[in-house]
Amino acid sequence: MDFEMERFISALIxxxxxxxLVHLQLVLIPVIVAFLIAFPxxxxxxxxxxxxxxxxxxxxxxxxxxxxxxxxIAVFFPFLGLGMEPALFALTIYALLPIARNTLAxxxxxxxxxxxxxxxxxxxxxxxxxxxxxxxxxxxxxAGIKISVVLxxxxxxxGALVGAGGMGxxxxxxIDFFRxxxxxxxxxxxxxxxxxxxRILSVIDNKLTPPHMKM
Amino acid sequence: xxxxxxxxxxxxxxxxxxxKQVSFQVxxxxxxxxxxxxxxxxxxxxxxxxxxxxxxxxxxxxxxKKVSDKGLNPDHLRREIGYVIQQIGLLPHRTVEQNxxxxxxxxxxxxxxxxxxxxxxxxxxxxxxxxxxQKYPFQLSGGMMQRVGVARALAADxxxxxxxxxxxAVDPIVRGRLQDEFLRLQKEMKKTICFVTHDINEAIxxxxxxxxxxxxxLVQHGTPMEILSEPANSFVKDLIGTERExxxxxxxxxGEIVNKKAEIPETVRQKDCFISVIDPVQRALExxxxxxxxxxxxxxxxQEIGTISWNDIKKLINKLSGDA
Numbered sequence: 001m002d003f004e005m006e007r008f009i010s011a012l013i014x015x016x017x018x019x020x021l022v023h024l025q026l027v028l029i030p031v032i033v034a035f036l037i038a039f040p041x042x043x044x045x046x047x048x049x050x051x052x053x054x055x056x057x058x059x060x061x062x063x064x065x066x067x068x069x070x071x072x073i074a075v076f077f078p079f080l081g082l083g084m085e086p087a088l089f090a091l092t093i094y095a096l097l098p099i100a101r102n103t104l105a106x107x108x109x110x111x112x113x114x115x116x117x118x119x120x121x122x123x124x125x126x127x128x129x130x131x132x133x134x135x136x137x138x139x140x141x142x143a144g145i146k147i148s149v150v151l152x153x154x155x156x157x158x159g160a161l162v163g164a165g166g167m168g169x170x171x172x173x174x175i176d177f178f179r180x181x182x183x184x185x186x187x188x189x190x191x192x193x194x195x196x197x198x199r200i201l202s203v204i205d206n207k208l209t210p211p212h213m214k215m
Numbered sequence: 216x217x218x219x220x221x222x223x224x225x226x227x228x229x230x231x232x233x234x235k236q237v238s239f240q241v242x243x244x245x246x247x248x249x250x251x252x253x254x255x256x257x258x259x260x261x262x263x264x265x266x267x268x269x270x271x272x273x274x275x276x277x278x279x280k281k282v283s284d285k286g287l288n289p290d291h292l293r294r295e296i297g298y299v300i301q302q303i304g305l306l307p308h309r310t311v312e313q314n315x316x317x318x319x320x321x322x323x324x325x326x327x328x329x330x331x332x333x334x335x336x337x338x339x340x341x342x343x344x345x346x347x348x349q350k351y352p353f354q355l356s357g358g359m360m361q362r363v364g365v366a367r368a369l370a371a372d373x374x375x376x377x378x379x380x381x382x383x384a385v386d387p388i389v390r391g392r393l394q395d396e397f398l399r400l401q402k403e404m405k406k407t408i409c410f411v412t413h414d415i416n417e418a419i420x421x422x423x424x425x426x427x428x429x430x431x432x433l434v435q436h437g438t439p440m441e442i443l444s445e446p447a448n449s450f451v452k453d454l455i456g457t458e459r460e461x462x463x464x465x466x467x468x469x470g471e472i473v474n475k476k477a478e479i480p481e482t483v484r485q486k487d488c489f490i491s492v493i494d495p496v497q498r499a500l501e502x503x504x505x506x507x508x509x510x511x512x513x514x515x516x517x518q519e520i521g522t523i524s525w526n527d528i529k530k531l532i533n534k535l536s537g538d539a
Contacts, residue, residue: 117304120267120377121318121367122294135308210308212353 003180011185016170020189023166026156027193029088031148034095039141042103043129054104061100064093069155073162087156087164094155095148102144106137139213142205146198153194157186167193216243216407217264217375222273224259224431232271233259235431241424244405248422250412250454255428257411261377264409265289265296277375294318297368297376297406301383303360305352311337311363312348318371336366341396358389365397369404376408383412394420415454419443419462427451440466444535463535464497464528472496472531473513475521483512483522492520496531499523 038061045054069090073080080086110133118132134141160168167186174182217240224234234256241247249257262268264275266282266289275282282292305314315333324332334344340362352360361382368376382390382397398421401408412418418425419439426436427450435447443463446452455462470492483489488506490498492515499511509525 111304111307113300113302113304114306115304116267116302117298117300117364118306118317120265120293120298120300120304122290122292122296122321123317124290127321132306136306210351212351213308 003184007179008181008185011170011174011179011181012189015182016167016185016189019165019167019169019186020193022164023153023156023159023168023190023193026087026091026159026164026166027149027152027197030091030095030152030156031099031145033088033092034148035099035145037092038096038100039103042100043107043134045104046107046133047125058100058104061097065097069094070158070161082163084159084164087159087162087166091152091156091159095152098144098147098151099141100144102140102147103137106140106144107133109140110136135208136213139205139209142201142208146201149197149201150194153190153197157190216245216278217241217247217409218276219260219264220274220276222260222263222275223271224256224263224268225271232431234263234270236273237428237431237433238273239426239433239436241407241409243407245423246401246408246410246421247424247426248410248412248418249426249428250415250418251428251434252413254430256431257426257428258379260428261379261409261411264375265293265298265377267293294322294371295373295375297373297378299364299368299376299378299381301380303352303364303384305360305363305367307352310349310351311342311355314352314363315366315370317367322371324371332370333366336369337363339369339400340366342366357385358393361385361393374407376406378408379411380413381410382417383414390417397421415456416462419466427454440535460532460536461497463532464500465495467496467531467535468492469494469496469499469513469523470515472527473521473523474527477522477524479512479519479522480510483508483510488512489514489519490523491515496523496528500528 041057044050045057069087072090072093073086076086076089080089114132114136115128118128123131156166157168157171159166160172167190170182170189171186174180174184174186219240220238222234222237223232225232237256237260249260251257259268263270264277264282269283280287305311306317312330312333315336316329319329319332333348337344337347342359342362347355347359347363352363355363361384365381368378382393385393394417410421412421419442422439424436425439425442427434427442427447429450435442435451437445440463442451443455443459443466446455452459469490473492486506486508488502488508488510489512490502492513499513502511503509503525510522512519513521513523
């Protein structure tokens with residue numbers, strides 16, 4: 001395979017942008033949906049009433065990440081067909097585990113004496129969750145979201161195989177037509193998306209966490 | 216003020232009760248100290264008073280009201296009771312000001328009342344509000360954190376305070392200072408305080424009333440003087456330790472044994488061998504040794520009112536310890 005600078009620049013500037021937008025959707029929507037599912041579930045699993053389900057639920061989240069997204073798409077093909085929906089579905093399941101695991105770890109890491117004192121001065125369970133447990137576990141939760149974002153950015157390239165589009169389309173075109181420029185351009189853009197999203201999350205994290213509590 | 220009536224606590228999964236048939240009463244404005252070895256049930260009793268733990272049987276009353284009443288929300292009960300623990304448990308992500316303001320905030324005080332109250336409290340516990348209010352707990356020393364913990368417990372001016380080894384995590388010098396300051400504060404506040412410690416000396420110093428616990432049972436209760444002069448059994452004797460007489464001398468004011476008829480000899484004046492009536496008798500003993508004298512003069516402010524001799528102290532010890 002040879003490499004021409006002109007083709008490479010054209011692949012980056014002309015060909016990539018629309019695919020990059022789709023790719024962004026393939027990352028953001030699954031991560032947001034995964035957060036909306038995994039975070040509350042993990043919070044519930046740290047409450048006394050639901051603690052005994054922790055192992056079973058975490059096994060399910062674990063499976064979500066062990067089974068390849070393509071296999072999930074294949075299994076759900078009869079119901080969801082091809083295209084955007086099955087890709088989003090598979091990527092969401094894939095993104096659940098890091099968020100759930102880190103939320104659990106973050107909440108369990110809140111120092112016992114802080115919880116004891118908070119309860120002792122009269123915080124209700126809800127106030128304690130909102131003012132003590134969630135704020136104190138935020139750095140660990142954010143780390144989990146970042147892991148999910150980076151993982152999903154890479155895996156979303158497979159979306160192109162089921163017709164969802166995204167940067168995978170550029171890379172697979174490069175593979176099909178022996179064009180190194182397309183493969184490299186596609187890979188670079190995916191990397192850039194992962195890095196930019198990670199930085200944005202870091203900025204949010206900095207705003208949420210007092211300086212001395214950063215991870 | 217606080218009454219425990221035949222309270223039992225058996226923790227699930229254990230067949231030995233942590234607290235066995237404990238009954239006693241804490242009077243309003245008093246400091247009641249629970250003392251005993253680890254696992255004796257003293258902390259369990261404290262945590263049952265504000266319902267962090269529910270008793271297995273028996274009743275607890277605060278101001279005549281049963282705390283386990285169904286209509287009483289335990290969270291609301293706890294907001295009316297100050298709570299200080301050894302590990303302090305300040306919120307690490309909140310400033311000192313926000314930490315102290317927690318209970319007033321939970322009680323929904325108007326915003327404009329909270330800030331001045333926080334400043335007043337920090338001042339009260341001996342911290343400079345301008346210096347510490349905006350700091351985070353990790354920026355404070357252990358002693359300062361403990362002061363913030365006390366300020367937080369006092370924030371909403373609760374009539375009752377529960378303190379679980381509040382000065383246990385600081386070095387002896389800071390501990391002594393915190394104890395003195397707290398006693399000075401208590402003279403003005405007149406709170407009803409339940410105080411847990413494993414240190415009998417701290418119990419004698421802080422307590423108006425001492426409750427001695429062992430293996431979940433109440434062994435003896437009474438004023439420090441009663442406990443020291445009439446230990447109920449060998450367990451209490453061991454707990455008090457070897458310096459019983461000296462501790463008794465710490466508890467007796469010089470004014471109680473001063474010999475008012477005696478002339479003050481010239482040698483005492485020459486050596487400047489004087490103590491105040493409010494000094495403990497122990498001070499008389501120290502002064503005698505330091506000035507090499509058998510007699511000290513006693514002053515009430517500037518007035519010379521009499522003397523204490525070595526024999527007076529010996530008589531006191533014999534009387535208090537009950538054996539010659």
